[in-house]
Amino acid sequence: MSTIGKGIVVTGTIEAEESVAISGSLKGEILATAHDLTLEQSGKIDGNATAKTVNLKGTFVGRIIATQSVRIHKTAWVKAEIAAPSIAIDDGAVFNGTVEPARIEAALRVAAYRRKA
Numbered sequence: 001m002s003t004i005g006k007g008i009v010v011t012g013t014i015e016a017e018e019s020v021a022i023s024g025s026l027k028g029e030i031l032a033t034a035h036d037l038t039l040e041q042s043g044k045i046d047g048n049a050t051a052k053t054v055n056l057k058g059t060f061v062g063r064i065i066a067t068q069s070v071r072i073h074k075t076a077w078v079k080a081e082i083a084a085p086s087i088a089i090d091d092g093a094v095f096n097g098t099v100e101p102a103r104i105e106a107a108l109r110v111a112a113y114r115r116k117a
Contacts, residue, residue, distance in 0.1 A: 013028050049063070050064075
């Protein structure tokens with residue numbers, strides 16, 4: 001598992017070939033399509049995330065595509081468009097956005113097209 005530490009700020013695109021945990025900040029996109037993404041309580045993402053499973057404990061603003069599941073923990077603050085077959089929101093979590101459980105394939109195609117443009 002790769003970790004982006006608390007004091008790290010990344011701007012741009014991360015393409016991960018293994019699971020990723022983010023405690024720092026990312027402004028951009030993370031692509032971990034076949035792996036897990038964990039946004040720790042101190043972590044912040046402003047952008048897009050594509051992963052097998054997404055666990056959110058920190059602040060996320062943007063778009064999420066998960067091929068398996070998304071879990072929004074009680075410490076999370078999330079404003080996002082989510083495409084995932086399964087989503088769980090813990091009591092106390094803040095979520096503002098949309099969920100589209102049946103549109104994962106279409107969302108993946110749109111995300112791939114946007115990366116090429």
